[in-house]
Amino acid sequence: xADLRRYFEEIELGEQYESxxxxxxxxxxxMFAGLSGDYNVLHTDAEFMKQTxxxxxxxxxxxxxxxxxxxxxxxxxxxxxxxxGGLRWKFKAPVKIGDTIRLRxxxxxxxxxxxxxxxxxTLDRTILNQRDEVVQQGQTDLVVQKRP
Amino acid sequence: xxxxxxxxDVVVDKVQLTxxxxxxxxxxxxxxxxxxxxxxxxxxxxxPLCLAIGLGWRVKDPPMAVQxxxxxxxxxxxxxxxxxxxxxxxxxxxxxxxxxxxxxVDERTILDQHGEVVQQGKFTFLVxxxxxxxxx
Numbered sequence: 001x002a003d004l005r006r007y008f009e010e011i012e013l014g015e016q017y018e019s020x021x022x023x024x025x026x027x028x029x030x031m032f033a034g035l036s037g038d039y040n041v042l043h044t045d046a047e048f049m050k051q052t053x054x055x056x057x058x059x060x061x062x063x064x065x066x067x068x069x070x071x072x073x074x075x076x077x078x079x080x081x082x083x084x085g086g087l088r089w090k091f092k093a094p095v096k097i098g099d100t101i102r103l104r105x106x107x108x109x110x111x112x113x114x115x116x117x118x119x120x121x122t123l124d125r126t127i128l129n130q131r132d133e134v135v136q137q138g139q140t141d142l143v144v145q146k147r148p
Numbered sequence: 149x150x151x152x153x154x155x156x157d158v159v160v161d162k163v164q165l166t167x168x169x170x171x172x173x174x175x176x177x178x179x180x181x182x183x184x185x186x187x188x189x190x191x192x193x194x195x196p197l198c199l200a201i202g203l204g205w206r207v208k209d210p211p212m213a214v215q216x217x218x219x220x221x222x223x224x225x226x227x228x229x230x231x232x233x234x235x236x237x238x239x240x241x242x243x244x245x246x247x248x249x250x251x252x253v254d255e256r257t258i259l260d261q262h263g264e265v266v267q268q269g270k271f272t273f274l275v276x277x278x279x280x281x282x283x284x
């Protein structure tokens with residue numbers, strides 16, 4: 001089977017991608033609360049949240065971070081990723097039930113790592129909602145395999 | 149209203165340890181189903197971070213009155229494998245008051261069953277101040 005993954009050498013600085021959208025549902029939030037064990041009232045208590053500035057339950061920040069990680073794999077051909085190195089991330093606005101988010105990403109840095117078979121790709125990532133408002137933004141460092 | 153730790157009561161340098169959780173194939177399948185992230189065979193690197201935030205609530209002290217998760221600065225040091233058991237350690241690094249509430253920086257470390265650091269970084273939370281008593 002052909003290997004469609006893109007290796008470190010093939011990924012160029014300045015490449016940009018935009019993912020399809022995904023509507024964040026109540027089920028997503030309930031499932032994420034169950035998976036993570038994060039039952040904070042922000043995400044689970046509709047009555048309490050009516051009295052806050054948000055007015056309703058909001059999605060976990062990390063749920064949207066995880067969703068964008070999946071959207072990235074639908075935005076471009078897969079990288080030969082070995083793992084995440086790190087991330088620097090800001091949660092800028094709430095995501096509410098029924099909001100549709102999408103990912104915009106750009107390759108901003110490439111560097112070699114100590115091990116000769118891999119390099120690090122840094123991407124700027126922005127999560128936008130259906131009104132084109134920035135809801136989350138940051139940088140991720142991916143460890144990507146070099147061509148064997 | 150349940151008990152909570154408000155901004156005024158957050159203690160800088162306080163260290164707390166959480167209970168541990170064994171990361172299973174079921175966690176990985178749920179995570180991949182939820183995120184639609186392509187399976188790589190291992191544990192997706194964001195999954196331990198998601199479990200860490202859940203473990204963070206399972207401590208003796210009342211939970212911080214978090215109004216918003218503001219930011220995250222995070223490093224992945226070591227791959228976790230299915231069957232590994234992780235727990236987290238948190239240390240309050242700093243607090244800074246704002247007009248409403250205040251910012252708290254909380255350093256979280258994910259450790260495995262051998263005590264080795266798996267992931268580590270800093271969470272910044274917006275934490276509510278105690279509500280002023282209102283006279284009836």
